[in-house]
Amino acid sequence: MLHRPWRDRRGHLVPIKALALALLTIPAFLLALDAAQGALGPRPWNQAIHVTGLWAERLILVTLALTPLRVVLDWPRLVFIRRISGIGALAYVALHLVLYIIDLKFNWAQILWETFTRLYLIIGVLAALGLLALGISSTDSMTQRLGLHWKRLHRLSYPIAVLTGVHYLLQTKANIGGPALAFGVLFWLLLWHLLTEKHARHALALLALGACAALFVAAAEAAWYGLATGLNWRRVLAANLDQFEYIRPSGEGFLIALAVVALALLRRYGPAALNRVPWRLSSRPWRVLSR
Ligand code: HEM
Known part of the structure; x- marks a missing residue:
């Protein structure tokens, strides 16, 4: 409607x-x-x-x-x-x-x-x-x-x-961080659809997907800078290995995947109160609150 x-x-x-x-x-x-x-x-x-x-x-x-x-x-x-x-x-x-x-x-x-x-x-x-x-x-x-x-x-x-x-x-004129991250998220989503039903909610499988997506983003970023701009792709790859000072899109992608896993674990094993926060409310919230 x-x-x-x-x-x-x-x-x-x-x-x-x-x-x-x-x-x-x-x-x-x-x-x-x-x-x-x-x-x-x-x-x-x-x-x-x-x-x-x-x-x-x-x-x-x-x-x-x-x-x-x-x-x-x-x-x-x-x-x-x-x-x-x-x-x-x-x-x-x-x-x-x-x-x-x-x-x-x-x-x-x-x-x-x-x-x-x-x-x-x-x-x-x-x-x-x-x-x-x-x-x-x-x-x-x-x-x-x-x-x-x-x-x-x-x-x-x-x-x-x-x-x-x-x-x-x-x-994008110079910094391709935004599109690289977007492709990383897309890659994670595509990989998720390839998981079996048993693994689709498995924390380790989800973390592995996060790591694969981060590697994909790092490789794609290095390839883009190397091929399209002539920059030294090895330095771009190296920057992805040390992300403590300046986080790269691959690191951001991995953090997003990590946050999803953390939320999933909280939902599964966290305090029962989490099950009663607004997203669980039906169209008649008082019913849920009075349980
Ligand atoms: C599903 C369709 C589209 C999406 C999701 C989309 C998304 C985007 C994104 C993310 C940016 C870059 C924003 C940024 O870097 O801050 C952008 C820039 C731009 N888009 Fe789109 N866009 C779409 C379709 C179109 C269409 C149909 C046109 C016009 C025919 C268009 C014209 C532009 C222009 C002119 C820019 C800015 C380019 C510049 O400043 O050099 N986009 N778009």
């Missing part, structure tokens, strides 16, 4: 959906606030394009991570926010595109010329169209109408996420 996304099909309020919706509006609200205060720097429209692009990218990854997190954290209600999160990503992409058009002062000739001659924009457009197709096919009626085809169509979400990562990487 797109018109009342905080409710379920029977019209009951679902707190986790309402919370997700509120959280999704925060980056747009902060961006509007910065814009109103003139805090977006000398090229405000371009800065706003960057902020919305970053949030679109983050939300795409969060949406993809919800299925693994639902299993790993044993948190079934996360399924309720998958659609909201995906639509949120689409909304930030739409804003990103509108801001780009405004930045070019509605000069359609220039917009079309740039969009079809710059590789990173061609890739961005393909990703946006793919995301739009997934969004349109996510309404209740379309899900029912598409049946089994829906699942097949939604397998495109990973290739689309790869396209967004490439778009992000190609427009």
